[in-house]
Amino acid sequence: ILNVEQSPQSLHVQEGDSTNFTCSFPSSNFYALHWYRWETAKSPEALFVMTLNGDEKKKGRISATLNTKEGYSYLYIKGSQPEDSATYLCAFKSGYALNFGKGTSLLVTP
Amino acid sequence: EAGVTQFPSHSVIEKGQTVTLRCDPISGHDNLYWYRRVMGKEIKFLLHFVKESKQDESGMPNNRFLAERTGGTYSTLKVQPAELEDSGVYFCASSVQGTTSTDTQYFGPGTRLTVL
Numbered sequence: 349i350l351n352v353e354q355s356p357q358s359l360h361v362q363e364g365d366s367t368n369f370t371c372s373f374p375s376s377n378f379y380a381l382h383w384y385r386w387e388t389a390k391s392p393e394a395l396f397v398m399t400l401n402g403d404e405k406k407k408g409r410i411s412a413t414l415n416t417k418e419g420y421s422y423l424y425i426k427g428s429q430p431e432d433s434a435t436y437l438c439a440f441k442s443g444y445a446l447n448f449g450k451g452t453s454l455l456v457t458p
Numbered sequence: 459e460a461g462v463t464q465f466p467s468h469s470v471i472e473k474g475q476t477v478t479l480r481c482d483p484i485s486g487h488d489n490l491y492w493y494r495r496v497m498g499k500e501i502k503f504l505l506h507f508v509k510e511s512k513q514d515e516s517g518m519p520n521n522r523f524l525a526e527r528t529g530g531t532y533s534t535l536k537v538q539p540a541e542l543e544d545s546g547v548y549f550c551a552s553s554v555q556g557t558t559s560t561d562t563q564y565f566g567p568g569t570r571l572t573v574l
Contacts, residue, residue: 352500380559389567391462391567392549392565394562394563397559397560397561444489445506446491448502449500
């Protein structure tokens with residue numbers, strides 16, 4: 349069983365605030381770390397696939413970093429907007445399967 | 459390009475009945491995956507197809523679950539007979555390459571199954 353932990357479980361911020369979440373995963377036998385954005389009743393949307401220690405990836409106002417030696421990844425959202433409200437999932441790839449954390453539920457209010 | 463589609467979006471059945479879920483992957487994607495999210499828990503892997511062959515079904519809960527992918531295109535997941543604990547959201551995903559580290563799995567919107 350591969351434990352992937354995400355924190356915080358939920359977050360409520362005001363529009364314009366910047367925020368970040370953490371994903372912790374096993375540091376041994378690292379292969380890849382995936383981030384998804386998921387709104388209920390919609391398809392989880394792939395944000396990033398991260399493979400190298402020290403990786404930094406960016407998509408608009410969202411960025412992510414990766415530390416494979418200590419087993420964590422951070423997701424940052426700069427200047428949060430109400431449309432950023434969603435659950436953000438990280439998943440540790442093992443073989444073919446993705447092992448997901450429970451997610452961080454973000455609510456951005458105007 | 460059409461994404462991964464799943465049918466039905468919702469299904470409500472009684473304990474003991476049979477339900478079949480369908481997934482149509484992105485055209486050209488040989489790899490197809492099934493996952494399940496039980497309420498309050500994380501999304502968990504069920505199984506993986508490469509074309510019509512099952513590569514890994516280590517996540518299938520028990521023999522009440524049967525997945526098929528005849529012809530290597532769409533896939534079905536049958537639950538027979540359904541139990542209360544089978545309730546949850548069943549996701550399908552597809553990808554091009556499977557084993558490469560950068561391979562992205564594209565998810566469908568899921569089928570929400572409720573067993574009463």
